Amino acid sequence: MDDHNSGRRLKRAELSKVTGCHLETIRYYEKTGMMPDPRRSKTGYRLYDETHVSRLRFILRARDLGFSIEDIRGLLTLIDGQLQTCSEVKQRTESHLADVRTKIDDLKRIEQVLAETAAQCSGKDVPECPVLEALFHV
Amino acid sequence: MDDHNSGRRLKRAELSKVTGCHLETIRYYEKTGMMPDPRRSKTGYRLYDETHVSRLRFILRARDLGFSIEDIRGLLTLIDGQLQTCSEVKQRTESHLADVRTKIDDLKRIEQVLAETAAQCSGKDVPECPVLEALFHV
DNA sequence: GATACAGTCTGTAGCTGCTACAGATTAAAG
DNA sequence: CTTTAATCTGTAGCAGCTACAGACTGTATC
Structure with a gap:
């Protein structure tokens, strides 16, 4: 207007x-x-x-x-x-990319542990559980 | 004491x-x-x-x-x-595991985009930069 | 015992990155 | 002209901690 x-x-x-x-x-x-x-x-x-x-x-x-x-x-x-400059921005991007990759690796480790531990579960209606064991006693 | x-x-x-x-x-x-x-x-x-x-x-x-x-x-x-119960805990663990996997996938997509875009950078001391282009114009 | 310094207590404020709300004003619609 | 919707401002709230101030202990040294 x-x-x-x-x-x-x-x-x-x-x-x-x-x-x-x-x-x-x-x-x-x-x-x-x-x-x-x-x-x-x-x-x-x-x-x-x-x-x-x-x-x-x-x-x-x-x-x-x-x-x-x-x-x-x-x-x-x-x-x-x-x-x-492309140089500077590229550098920052790659630095961030490295962080992202680190994060992915961290999560993959977590995934591993969770999957392995859950696989040990009987899945039954019993109080004993490998997941809880793992959390309590390393 | x-x-x-x-x-x-x-x-x-x-x-x-x-x-x-x-x-x-x-x-x-x-x-x-x-x-x-x-x-x-x-x-x-x-x-x-x-x-x-x-x-x-x-x-x-x-x-x-x-x-x-x-x-x-x-x-x-x-x-x-x-x-x-092992049943319940297993279920929760697997639900969390699914979240973790989703997160990993999200990060992998991000990694892809960052890597691809950074790869297009000349890395020179010029103001034009594919990363910035990507952020500004989709 | 006196003194100094570390450890602990409580309540509260700060941090990031938002999101929400209250009360006042303005715009748009009927 | 009235109602409703949008916007304005300042401020408070959220998670998940972390930090700090001021008062009170606990221990060591003299």
């Missing part, structure tokens, strides 16, 4: 809808500086544009890929300062 | 040491009912015995195996009511 050039502005609920991000989380990301303060209407309503949509999607996707909030802040800082 | 029959009692720091559980976490587990209130000395110091050691180890091991606090509370409730 009042925007002469750029595309239309979104209100918070709309941004929430198009990104899938929880309504309150948007405000939280603004408060913590991950999202910039948006323009406001005369009456104080937040008005978002495409840059906000992209940035929020960036955050959510990074989150989906398991990047920590700290990592994401780091990437955003690079971008905001236009200091990002 | 004042215990005529049972083994010696541990103070909180000692329980912490033998189990590896953080000092304050012990108090937290008591507050939340996962650990029973221990006996007290005349002057109010907590005095733990072997049953506390076992129970705390149980909690910590279950935690290490990725059981949620809720799951652990559930197991402890069974045990406390002497209602535990």
Whole structure:
């Protein structure tokens, strides 16, 4: 209505809808500086544009890929300062990838132990249980 | 000194040491009912015995195996009511195992995406980066 | 016994990453 | 014009701990 050039502005609920991000989380990301303060209407309503949509999607996707909030802040800082280089980002990605692999290995070990122990269970209605034994006595 | 029959009692720091559980976490587990209130000395110091050691180890091991606090509370409730059966415990363990496997699969997908995307990186000192592209534009 | 220092007690606040709610204001719909 | 929906702000709550302040013990040394 009042925007002469750029595309239309979104209100918070709309941004929430198009990104899938929880309504309150948007405000939280603004408060913590991950999202910039948006323009406001005369009456104080937040008005978002495409840059906000992209940035929020960036955050959510990074989150989906398991990047920590700290990592994401780091990437955003690079971008905001236009200091990002493929070299740097690749390095950070590979570091995160290493963390993910460690986590997978940890979980696989857990899987092993659980599967092995459960396999020893009779599964009967008796109080003795190899799982509980394992937890109590190493 | 004042215990005529049972083994010696541990103070909180000692329980912490033998189990590896953080000092304050012990108090937290008591507050939340996962650990029973221990006996007290005349002057109010907590005095733990072997049953506390076992129970705390149980909690910590279950935690290490990725059981949620809720799951652990559930197991402890069974045990406390002497209602535990191998059948029931096996079932819960297998349910948790399924969760672990789901988690592993999720992480593997993440690993894939990260590895593939990072592989497209030139790794040079240029601002364009496939990782950032992927995060910004799907 | 005096003194010093460590250990313990309690209640409460802090942390992360959100999510929810209360009370006021504004927008949209009928 | 009235009702309902959306938004605003500040603040509180959640899990699962962890940390700290201020008071009280326990032990060691002199």
